[in-house]
Structures are given as structure tokens and as C-alpha cells.
């Protein structure tokens with residue numbers, strides 16, 4: 583049993599390192615999503631600007647059609663003016679002409695406003711497009727970096743797996759089973775280090791008798807909090 587302790591300490595260190603790498607790996611999707619979200623935001627801005635531009639153009643085209651219709655009407659009324667026979671008819675026609683002119687003038691003002699808006703949108707568009715291009719470029723670079731991190735982490739984990747298998751093979755069958763079972767059920771950490779008189783994994787305090795058992799370095803102590811095997815770091819590496 584005492585011979586198993588150094589092997590378990592090696593497993594403890596391998597597992598702690600693996601858990602750290604797994605935690606890094608687990609952060610990658612969120613980091614990827616953050617870059618994708620930034621690109622999506624910039625893309626929405628560009629799309630919104632293009633949609634606003636199209637909307638202004640569509641409304642302006644409709645107003646311009648209406649303006650042309652009013653112009654035709656004005657021309658018709660002007661012709662009819664030649665045919666009037668008295669002052670009353672003349673004034674009535676003049677009144678109709680003024681009405682059409684007022685409507686046309688109002689639409690012309692709106693067309694000018696729309697043209698101003700279209701111009702402002704067109705002026706702002708290149709900056710939005712550039713921001714999108716920059717976000718896409720930076721996101722691509724970040725994704726590349728994250729992919730490199732992922733492959734490095736997976737490489738480290740594979741090497742830790744290999745070293746773990748090598749170490750586990752040196753354990754007797756019952757110890758191996760116990761270790762594997764604990765590791766599977768305790769988030770990858772079967773063996774906890776005793777730190778400051780407590781389990782280094784769940785921080786449950788050890789009783790004085792458990793602590794004195796651990797100090798003899800002859801057998802494992804089971805953590806009452808998490809059930810992991812607990813041991814003191816080998817002498818010279820740390821203290822309880």
C-alpha cells in the first residue's frame with residue numbers, strides 16, 4: 583500500500599494538469615462565440631444601413647412618381663385655363679392649380695430630405711463596411727489562434743493520458759479499479775492533496791486523527807467531503 587502512494591501522487595499531478603487543460607478547452611467555445619458575435623454585430627450594422635438606404639430610395643422613387651403626376655395635372659389645368667369664359671371660372675381653376683402646386687412642393691421637400699438622408703447613409707457606409715471587414719479579419723485570426731490553442735491542449739492531454747496509462751498499469755488491480763472509478767466520478771480528480779489540513783479538491787477539513795494517519799504516509803485517507811483519496815504531498819514539496 584505504501585508503495586502505491588508515490589504512484590498515486592504522480593497520478594494526482596497528471597490529473598490536476600489535465601483538469602487545468604480541460605478547463606482551458608471548455609472556455610474555447612465561449613471565446614469563439616464572442617468573436618462570432620462581434621462580426622454578427624458589425625454585419626447587422628452594415629445590413630441595417632443598406633436597408634435604410636433602400637427604404638429611402640424606394641420612398642423617394644414613389645414621391646418622384648407622384649410629383650410627375652402632379653406636374654401633369656398642373657399642365658392640364660393650365661390648358662383648361664385657356665378655355666375659361668369668366669372671372670369666376672378663372673379664379674376656381676387658379677385655386678385648383680395652387681392646390682396641386684402646394685402638394686407637389688410638399689413632396690419635393692420630402693424628396694430633398696430623403697436625398698439628404700441617403701447621402702448621410704452613403705457617407706457613413708464605408709466606415710461600417712471597414713469595421714465589418716476589420717472584425718472579420720480579427721475574428722479569423724482569433725479563430726486560428728484558438729484552433730492552435732485547442733490542438734496544443736489536446737496534444738498535452740493526449741500525452742497526459744499516455745503517462746497516466748503508463749502509471750496506472752503499475753498499480754495492482756484493486757487500486758487501479760478504485761482510482762479509475764473515483765476519477766470518473768469526481769470530475770477527473772481521484773486523488774486530492776491535503777493542503778492546510780483540508781482536502782485540496784473540496785476543502786473539507788480533516789479530523790486530527792485522519793491528519794495524523796496521513797502524516798505517517800502509510801495509507802490513504804478518504805475525504806469525508808468528496809470521497810477522494812487524500813494524501814500529503816511528498817516530503818520536501820509542500821506542507822500540510
Ligand SMILES: [Zn+2]
Pocket residue numbers: 774781782783784785786805806807808809810
Ligand atoms: Zn474532498
